[in-house]
Amino acid sequence: MKTTASRQPRIRCIAFLISGRYRSGLPSTAMVPTKRTSDMTVGHMLIRLFLTPLLFSAVFGDQIPVTDQRSNIASVSNKVDDEVFVQLENAAIEHSKAVDSAVLGKYNLWRREYDTEHTDTKVKFMRDQMIMARIYMVLAKSKSKLDIYEELLNQLKENQRVVGKANADSDLPIRAPEAIKAMNQVLSKAKGEMYDCNTFIRKLRGMLQSADEQVRGLKKQSTFLSQLAAKTIPNAIHCLSMRLSIDYYLLPPEQRKFPKSENLENPSLYHYALFSDNVLAASVVVNSTLMNAKEPEKHVFHLVTDKLNFGAMNMWFLLNPPRDATIHVENVDDFKWLNSTYCPVLRQLESAAMKEYYFTAAHPTTLSAGSSNLKYRNPKYLSMLNHLRFYLPQVYPKLNKILFLDDDIVVQKDLTPLWHEDLKGNVNGAVETCGESFHRFDKYLNFSNPHIAQNFDSNACGWAYGMNMFDLDEWKKKDITGIYHKWQTLNEDRALWKLGTLPPGLLTFYKLTHPLNKSWHVLGLGYNPSIDRSEIENAAVIHYNGNMKPWLELAMTKYRPYWTRYINYDHSYIRNCKLRT
Secondary structure, rough: OOOOOHHHHHHHHHHHOOOOEEEEEEEOEEEEEOHHHOOOOOOHHHHHHHHHHHHHHHHHHHOOOOHHHHHHHHHHHHOOOOOHHHHHHHHHHHHHHHOOOOOOOOOOOOOOHHHOOOHHHHHHHHHHHHHHHHHHHHHHHHHOHHHHHHHHHHHHHHHHHHHHHOOHHOOOOOOOOHHHHHHHHHHHHHHHHHHOHHHHHHHHHHHHHHHHHHHHHHHHHHHHHHHHHHHOOHHHHHHHHHHHHHHHHHHHHHOOOOOOOOHHHHHOOEEEEOOHHHOHHHHHHHHEEEOOOOOOHEEEEEEOOOOOOHHHHHHHHHHHOOOOOOEEEEHHHOOOOOOOOOOHHHHHHHHHHHHHHHHOOOOOOOHHHHHHHHHHHHHHHHHHHHHHHHHHHHHHHOOOOEEOOOEEEEEEEOHHHHOOOOOOOOEEEOOEEOOOOOEHHHOOOOOEEEEEOOOOOOEEEEOOOEEEEEEEHHHHHHHHHHHHHHHHHHOOOOOOOOOHHHHHHHHHHOOOOEOOHHEEOOOOOOOOOOOHHHHHHHHOEEEOOOOOOOOOOOOOOOOHHHHHHHOOOOHHHHHOOOHHH
């Protein structure tokens, strides 16, 4: 009989495998750690089912013939109880609900909202089989069992062909059950001839470490590529802009004017500010606003674009007059007062240090290396269209209130009640974005800097740009533009915040922002796949903030129809440029 001391290493080996410390989770390539035994996947359950009888017999001295052991392994492998799969999948679903999915690319296959009930257990099982096959291929090669190695390799290739890109059982070909059975037989043979607990554990740990490194690299690459895609303009939209521009400059000057110019400075009407270089996006904002307005004839749109898109923006709205509303298009380059002498951000953009930062310094040599800095090198930060929001009284001196809209929003309700909202002496009416611990000031600002730490509360609630009601009379009284200039000048070395307009907005409108009801403005359609449908449909404005803009191919499919419904795809310009839904 074996002594207690001689059993200790093997008992520890059993405890490691049965404890549930590892589970297969990455498709066909890796193992990842978990905190809960209930979250074990089928692959780990198979390890327990296959190996526990062998290990316990080895520890406690039960004399089970090897042939019987192999027979038991094969029979257990072929008779995995369906209820086990159901329990494991349900546990994984519950665990996934605790994961914050409000980040780019965070998509969990096992969440209920992304799949039908219990449709993918075969796919998951086959991927677990492939992980086991890889482990035993390494073991077979190290032990010079080349016949088993070849069998595993051939069956692995076959199963990879069968699984392909399948995410559910319905995607699998008809020969999938045969592939599962064949792989079971090869794995049973490999386990019977080559099982070694310590070696097995080492291989699992090696796969875990390798997979962890691969995942980190792929996440960086994914971030880089998504940010790169978000900065591009699709060919179809570029085509639209070019065709419109050509036709605009062929018009005689007298045909380039919009009607109702007398409404542009009438403070009794509803005025909107929209700054954009995207013709199609601007058209959706205008169309959606007017289609949901009760009195469209009382609405006035002030569009500002850049020199490159000025002709296209004018031509589009001349061809497609916005119902009974008033519209006016201006070129930001025509604002001669907006120069580097007056405007700190223009002065900074002209500086050698800023040019070095944008165009020369630390250019990444790999995708993953560039992911962390690309976000802050977005060309939109170089455009004055992005900073013009801090000069609204200078652009519209005769108005007392104006509603600022971003070009990546869709309006779903009449917005006129916002003009009657009491801002209680504040300048900015906006929807707050903070929860218990996120989207507060310390997320955007550097509180290690004394200028920030001594003047602001790190726990103060953030708010959103995209739909903001500005009281221009209060703006002038409180010299909001002067406050913005002060903070922008102090941030010349980017020590207070990185780049963008929200951080200086938080500083400029600190304690001068009135919180609006959250139903006025729902955010996240450009990055969060988990927004409740009722929340979207009850919102007055929905905002595609994030990288997944609705005009890009990487837009989330389920959110795109809210935007495309305001585009006429039969329009000759859109059709000729091959814009598709």
